[in-house]
Amino acid sequence: MRALPFSAGQAVLIAGNTLREAVRQKIIGLFLGLALALVIGARWFRDFNFGAPELKFLADCGLGAMTFFGSALAITATAQLFFGEIENRTVLTLLARPVRRSEFVVGKYWGLLVLLGAFCALLTAVLATVLWWREGELMRDFPAAFATGRVVNYAGVAVAGFLGWLKLSVLAGFTLLVASFAQTQLFAVVSGFFILVIGHLQYLAQEAYGRSEAWLARLGGGGLGLLFPNFNLFALADAFVGADLPAWSQIARLSLYGFGYLGTTCALAIFSFRHREI
Amino acid sequence: MPASPVAPQSVSAAAIELQGLVKDFAIGLRGVKLRAVDHLTLRIEPGQVFGLLGPNGSGKSTTIKLLLGLLAPTAGRGTIFGVPSERADARRTVGYLPEAPYFYGHLTGFELVRFYARLSGLGGRALDEGARAAIDRVEMTGAADRLVRNYSKGMLQRIGLAQAIVHQPQLLILDEPTAGVDPAGAAMIARLVLELKAEGKTVLITSHLLAQMEEVCDGVAILDRGRLIYQGRMADLPGRGNRQAMVLDALPPGELEELRAWLAARGRALHSVETPRAQLERVYLERVGKQEQS
Ligand SMILES: Nc1ncnc2c1ncn2[C@@H]1O[C@H](COP(=O)(O)OP(=O)(O)OP(=O)(O)O)[C@@H](O)[C@H]1O
Ligand SMILES: [Mg+2]
Numbered sequence: 136m137r138a139l140p141f142s143a144g145q146a147v148l149i150a151g152n153t154l155r156e157a158v159r160q161k162i163i164g165l166f167l168g169l170a171l172a173l174v175i176g177a178r179w180f181r182d183f184n185f186g187a188p189e190l191k192f193l194a195d196c197g198l199g200a201m202t203f204f205g206s207a208l209a210i211t212a213t214a215q216l217f218f219g220e221i222e223n224r225t226v227l228t229l230l231a232r233p234v235r236r237s238e239f240v241v242g243k244y245w246g247l248l249v250l251l252g253a254f255c256a257l258l259t260a261v262l263a264t265v266l267w268w269r270e271g272e273l274m275r276d277f278p279a280a281f282a283t284g285r286v287v288n289y290a291g292v293a294v295a296g297f298l299g300w301l302k303l304s305v306l307a308g309f310t311l312l313v314a315s316f317a318q319t320q321l322f323a324v325v326s327g328f329f330i331l332v333i334g335h336l337q338y339l340a341q342e343a344y345g346r347s348e349a350w351l352a353r354l355g356g357g358g359l360g361l362l363f364p365n366f367n368l369f370a371l372a373d374a375f376v377g378a379d380l381p382a383w384s385q386i387a388r389l390s391l392y393g394f395g396y397l398g399t400t401c402a403l404a405i406f407s408f409r410h411r412e413i
Numbered sequence: 414m415p416a417s418p419v420a421p422q423s424v425s426a427a428a429i430e431l432q433g434l435v436k437d438f439a440i441g442l443r444g445v446k447l448r449a450v451d452h453l454t455l456r457i458e459p460g461q462v463f464g465l466l467g468p469n470g471s472g473k474s475t476t477i478k479l480l481l482g483l484l485a486p487t488a489g490r491g492t493i494f495g496v497p498s499e500r501a502d503a504r505r506t507v508g509y510l511p512e513a514p515y516f517y518g519h520l521t522g523f524e525l526v527r528f529y530a531r532l533s534g535l536g537g538r539a540l541d542e543g544a545r546a547a548i549d550r551v552e553m554t555g556a557a558d559r560l561v562r563n564y565s566k567g568m569l570q571r572i573g574l575a576q577a578i579v580h581q582p583q584l585l586i587l588d589e590p591t592a593g594v595d596p597a598g599a600a601m602i603a604r605l606v607l608e609l610k611a612e613g614k615t616v617l618i619t620s621h622l623l624a625q626m627e628e629v630c631d632g633v634a635i636l637d638r639g640r641l642i643y644q645g646r647m648a649d650l651p652g653r654g655n656r657q658a659m660v661l662d663a664l665p666p667g668e669l670e671e672l673r674a675w676l677a678a679r680g681r682a683l684h685s686v687e688t689p690r691a692q693l694e695r696v697y698l699e700r701v702g703k704q705e706q707s
Contacts (some may be wrong), residue, residue, distance in 0.1 A: 140501075148531055152517070159519040223515045228576065231481045231509035232532040235501045412438075412484060 141241075145234050149242025150249065153216050157250050162215060166208040167254060173200040174262050178269060187286050190270060191376040194287070197262035201255060201299045209251055209307040210327035217243050217311055218320040226413055237405045243311060244401050251303045259296030263289055291375025294386060301393035302369040306331055308400035309364075315404040316411065333359075334366035364396050426495030428584055428615035429457040429480060433489035436475055436639075449475040451639035452489070457617065457632070459494075459583070462610050464626040465619045467636035473619040474512055474588055476636070481509060481586070493584060505533070508577035512588040512619075514569055518562030522553055522572045525561055526579050533580035547579040548572075552601060566593040574602065578609070585609060585616045591625060596694055597701060603629050660689055 157163050177196035220226040229239065266287050274281045310327035317323045337359055368389060436450040450472045457463045465473050478484040480491045482498040496503035516525055526544040535543055548557045551571040556564070561572065570593055577585060587606075591599045599622075606616050606629045620626050626633065627647065635643040664672065673683050 145532060148528070152520075152528055156517065156519045224511065225515060225517055227478075227483055227511045228509065228514065228516065228529065228573075229532070230483055231504055231507065231511075232529060233501045233505045233534070234532055410485075 140235065141237055142235070145238040146242040146245060149229070149234070149239060150244075150246035153243055153246030154249055156216060156219075157212055157246070160215075162212050163208065163250060163254060166204045167257065170200040170204040170254075170258055171261060173197075173204075174258060174265060178265060187280065187376060189273065190266060190287055193266055193269060194262070194292070194376050197258065197265070198295055198299065201258045201262075201296070202302070205251065205254060205258075205299065205303045206306060206331050208254060209247075209303045210310050210324055210331070212250060213247055213307045213310040214314055214320050214323040214327065216246065217314045218317075218323060221413060222320070230413070236409050240311075240315065240405045240408050241401065244308070244397075244404075247307045247311070248304050251307060252300055255296050255300035255303065259292060259299075262296075263292045266292065286376055288375040288378065288380055291378070291380050294380065295375060298369045298386075298389065298393075301390065302366055305364050305393050305396045305400075306334070306366075308397045308404075312400040312404045312407070315408040330363065331366070333363045337363055338365055338367050364392070368392065426492070427456045428459040428461070428494060429455070429463075429617060430492045430495075431455045431476070431480065431489070432491070434476065434479055434486055434491060435488040436472075436479055436484060437487045449639050450479065450486075453636070453639070453641055454489075455634055455641065455644070457615065459615050460610065460613050461631045462606055462616045462618065462629050464630035464633040465617060465636065466621075466623070466626065466633055467619075470638075471636040472639040473636055475639075477509075477586055477588055477617070477619070481507070506580075506583040508580065508582035508585045510570075510573045510577045510585075510587045510590055513592070514573040516561050516569065516572065516576075518560060520561055521558050522548060522561055522564070522575070523557040525572060526575045529576040530579040533582075535580055543579050543581075544575075547575040550578065550605065551575045552598075567595055567598055570594050571598060574605070578605075583614055585614060587616065587618045589619055589621070591620060591622060596697055599625065600698075656684075 174197045177193050220229065226239070230236065267289075270281075270285055270287055274285070306327065309330045310323060313326040313330075314320075314323040317326070340359060431453050434450055434453040435448065437446040437448050439445070440447045453472075453476060465476065467473055475484065479486050480493065480498055481504060482500070485499070491498040493503045493507060517528075520528065523544060526547055527540060530540055530544055530547075545554075545557075548554055551574045553568065553571050553575060556568060561569070564572065570590065574587070574590060577587070585606075587602075590602050594602065603625060606618065609616055610629075610631075618626065618630070630647050632646045633644070634641055669686065676683055
């Protein structure tokens with residue numbers, strides 16, 4: 136029997152090296168530092184001192200920082216960590232080992248997913264801590280506003296962190312797909328930002344086209360929606376201050392949506408990288 | 414992943430076999446093609462040190478990349494110990510030093526060699542020991558814990574050599590290994606190649622330094638514009654078996670004539686008289702060696 140033409144061990148080694156590069160080249164450090172400063176500093180931006188709205192503001196700041204710096208990290212780290220290998224020709228020595236191209240691409244994917252995971256996990260944990268601490272202060276000072284107990288749904292914070300990670304991963308996946316055939320790093324980075332913008336704004340186009348009489352426009356809108364992910368969907372759990380957790384079935388559907396895009400971009404990236412002249 | 418190197422598929426398999434290998438590169442925008450390798454057929458037996466020669470741009474590095482499956486051939490095929498180039502396991506027991514190599518700057522020399530060894534299936538105790546031994550062999554022990562980013566050109570070449578030999582491959586492919594390496598390093602590389610040959614390994618080298626190639630190679634092939642224009646064994650080169658060079662104390666003109674006459678009487682000729690110029694290298698190696706010892 137022929138063994139499966141894929142070795143997870145090789146991909147893990149490549150993922151590990153990718154992570155080590157991201158940490159040692161301080162690619163992640165800069166973005167993480169900025170995002171943390173924003174989350175922690177948000178407390179002093181404005182002093183509402185009246186309960187839930189302030190907590191809501193803190194939460195928005197935290198998730199905003201995660202999306203903003205996280206998107207920049209996802210795009211630049213993907214382009215750098217993938218393209219660096221081709222530009223420096225380290226990919227030659229790597230692929231001259233018993234390493235398949237699919238293992239290289241998957242290794243890069245895994246490395247990036249873990250990198251973004253660490254980024255989101257850390258930010259989410261810090262955000263939850265800041266919220267907990269401020270909530271405690273407010274409860275002491277304004278007991279009336281917290282008659283029903285704590286208002287922040289901390290499971291919701293965790294879900295928001297997870298969905299934020301999934302969104303960034305999908306963005307990284309698309310950027311890596313472009314990088315697998317792009318000739319320059321700049322092209323990959325610019326494409327990444329395009330996808331980010333399209334992913335956030337495409338619902339506008341879809342709404343406009345969906346209402347349109349012309350079937351061609353409707354088809355175009357539908358195609359756009361199928362081709363590019365709708366990043367707004369992932370904002371599902373943003374409203375977790377004084378709100379209920381979204382239904383698990385909805386979270387599961389959304390996860391499936393995200394992982395579907397991840398799997399598809401990964402498969403396409405492998406296909407395109409297999410035929411690339413390095 | 415099995416830790417032991419895969420044995421050659423069959424005993425009769427050549428270490429390297431290229432059959433009708435062609436590589437066209439698309440250059441320019443109008444689909445103009447450049448033929449970098451042109452119907453190359455070559456067979457290299459196991460245990461040989463084989464030199465691939467040729468002018469710049471003659472297709473040596475491209476041939477190596479085709480052999481390693483890094484490029485897809487336009488036509489033809491290559492095999493390593495009988496395994497087709499495009500299969501990953503063809504490279505299980507191969508070590509490769511690319512031309513003008515660059516390695517991960519974020520790793521130390523030791524971590525780098527260790528990383529490549531793991532990709533080739535080394536693990537456990539053999540891993541660290543193997544990496545140390547390979548680094549010792551290329552005389553980089555002192556710089557093993559420095560970041561590769563700060564290495565000089567020749568140091569990169571040396572650490573590249575270490576990663577190529579760390580898993581004790583049956584086939585070693587060195588693309589201009591002596592480029593940028595100091596004279597002591599070049600001598601070390603020549604020694605290393607001969608040691609590997611004594612261990613029964615096969616070595617494929619490209620280089621422009623023909624004198625060095627002549628010292629270490631058993632066979633050579635010369636490429637020109639992608640085509641094989643000469644192939645032969647070193648021992649068969651004309652003027653090798655039946656000539657000798659001697660270094661004597663300088664003779665006064667009279668005695669030189671006497672020597673010529675003496676030789677002529679025996680039906681032999683004195684082909685050239687020159688003053689040896691290889692002094693610089695000797696001085697260099699002597700002085701540098703002394704500095705290091707003191
Ligand atoms: N990726 C590529 N795209 C287009 N042309 C290429 C590519 N790689 C190599 N070539 C061309 O193929 C030819 C052979 O190149 P190759 O690098 O094999 O030469 P070489 O014999 O190794 O030369 P050198 O002694 O300078 O290292 C050259 O004309 C080169 O320009
Ligand atoms: Mg070359």
